[in-house]
Amino acid sequence: MIILTSKKQSLFLLTPFLVLILLFFIVPLFYMVVSSFSNSDGFTLNQYKAVLTNSYILQGFKNSITLSAISALLALVVTLFAVYAMMRFSDPVRERILVVTNLTSNFSGIPLAFAFIVLLGNSGLFTLLFEKWGIDAFSSFSLYSWSGLLLIYIYFQLPLSLMLLYPIYYGIQQQWKDAASLLGASTIQFWTKIGIPIMLPGIVGTFSVLFANAMGAYASAYALTGSNYNLVAIRIGALLSGDIFAQPELASAIAVLLGVTMITAMLLSEWSIKKTRRNL
Amino acid sequence: MKKRGLSDLFFLFLVLYLLFPILATALYAFATNWNNTILPEGLTFKWLASLFQDTSFIEAFGRSVLLSGGAVILAFIFVVPAIFIIVLYFPKYEKWMQTAVVMVYAFPGVILAVGLIRTYSQLGIPMILAVLGAYVISILPYIYQGTRNSLRNVNAKQLLDVAELLGASKLQAYLKVLLPAVYPGLFAGALLSFSVLFGEFVLINLVVGSRFETVQIYLMKKLSTSGHIASAVVFLYLVLMGILTISISILTKRSRGVAKT
Structure with a gap:
């Protein structure tokens, strides 16, 4: 009985945490949803109507979705092969590679945008190099455009993708490979018929985390193009800070739609990860 | 064999792609003049x-x-005890905690910024407090992961029971037995959270702006004025992140070592 009361008492220690999450997460998000449905007269769907009929905002969604999907896909393909190559190294070497990857995963946002300016900006290292060598193929390339952003997005997707795929590869057991090869399967057959199908839910889950990661990214694109490049996150920021004039209700509606996209992506990844765990 | 070669090539590409921007920026931070030459x-x-x-x-x-350190300290005062209690005494509520973690992880700063401005900008409280509070919540995934793993690694529940069986009071069991055992893992979580917050730009820029100039906002300003100064800032930032990352990996290894012995 004494233990029970002290257990109940310990619940009080949860209060500050609950208050914090209420004040700084749940209430703001709730208020944002409310504000997306309201104007000075009360309830309205006008903001959503405005978003869905405004071709500029829709273009922003389209740009964000294609940029996120393509950067996630390319990073995923590269790391799928890279982790496969990594598995050959000894444990300590792999661990060191993961530490370096962890470091680069912190390299994002403004510092990352700057590093790419040094390499590929108007007087960047490679820009000058290609000019000197007279390689014209890259003369139309601009860091401050979609293809430039793609390079940066791929950069910050790679470490995350590697960290998510690594444990999934780890789950593929050597015994399975041995068993398959004893039964006459080639390496390629093992991967196409056994390995990849087992890993598939995990790969899908990784893809959706990467996709969500890119959809919410703001700082790199902002550092490179200010509010000029049309991405959802950039639109929200511009409507909030009022580069033209602040429209927080419209920003709320766009943020709600972006939030729905994120939740869908996260639910998909949760579901896939659960499925992978069952398989491994 | 051919397939091996292909995957090695991808691995090499990955490593070079990740390291090249870092090396170039570091070099730029020490360059006298680097406008028209290759080096x-x-x-x-x-x-x-x-x-x-x-x-x-x-x-x-x-x-x-x-700001980042303050948020981490607040998280340790208010959030870590809550995680302790849920993991140790109310495991059936853990799924709620995990839902909260996923939700926090799913909502990027740009969405939370809208909510914070809508909720608090008219109340007249300093908006920096709103950002601080949001920071404490936004590191929940890292704090939760670090704390829960440490508690699992040391079998916290049994450890506490044994300590009390051997005559320690509840407080003694916590402070003298459990805390030293989980400390490296908790500290690793704290450093990870700090490094994430140190690089945060969206919330502070949209909600507070240049009224509270952090390193990220300073860097953003220098981007358009002085490339050399900007690269020096990025270089320092990378050195700091390097130190933090290596400390985290050492601490994580140590907390796993505790579990083994």
Whole structure:
């Protein structure tokens, strides 16, 4: 009985945490949803109507979705092969590679945008190099455009993708490979018929985390193009800070739609990860 | 064999792609002049030196440390005890905690910024407090992961039971037995959270702006004015992140070592 009361008492220690999450997460998000449905007269769907009929905002969604999907896909393909190559190294070497990857995963946002300016900006290292060598193929390339952003997005997707795929590869057991090869399967057959199908839910889950990661990214694109490049996150920021004039209700509606996209992506990844765990 | 070669190539590409921007930026931070040549014309320490003489940089650095460090400390006072209690005594509520973690992880700063401004900008409280509170919540995934793993690694529940069986009071069992055992894992989580917050830009920029100039906002300003100074800032940032990352990996190894012995 004494233990029970002290257990109940310990619940009080949860209060500050609950208050914090209420004040700084749940209430703001709730208020944002409310504000997306309201104007000075009360309830309205006008903001959503405005978003869905405004071709500029829709273009922003389209740009964000294609940029996120393509950067996630390319990073995923590269790391799928890279982790496969990594598995050959000894444990300590792999661990060191993961530490370096962890470091680069912190390299994002403004510092990352700057590093790419040094390499590929108007007087960047490679820009000058290609000019000197007279390689014209890259003369139309601009860091401050979609293809430039793609390079940066791929950069910050790679470490995350590697960290998510690594444990999934780890789950593929050597015994399975041995068993398959004893039964006459080639390496390629093992991967196409056994390995990849087992890993598939995990790969899908990784893809959706990467996709969500890119959809919410703001700082790199902002550092490179200010509010000029049309991405959802950039639109929200511009409507909030009022580069033209602040429209927080419209920003709320766009943020709600972006939030729905994120939740869908996260639910998909949760579901896939659960499925992978069952398989491994 | 051919397939091996292909995957090795991808691995090499990955490593070079990740390292090249870092190396180039570091080199730029020490370059005297690097506008028309492939390699810098000379090397110098003057950019770094001038950064350390710039009071607005020193102040920005101080603000970043204060804000990120403050959020981590608050998380340790208010959030870590809650995680302890849920993991140790109310495991059936753990799925709620995990839902909260996923939700926090799913909502990026740009969405939360809208909510914070809508909720607090008209109340007249300093918006920096709203950002601080949001920071405490936004590191929940890292704090939760670090705390829960440490508690699992040391079999916290049994450890507490054994300590009490051997005559320790509840408080003694916590402070003298459990805390030293989980400390490296908790500290690793704290450092990880700090490094994430130190690089945060969206919330502070949209909600507070240049009224509270952190290192990230300082860097954003220098981007358009001085490339050399900007690269010196990025170089310092990378050094700091390097130190934090290595400390985290050492601490994580140590907390796993505790589990084994």
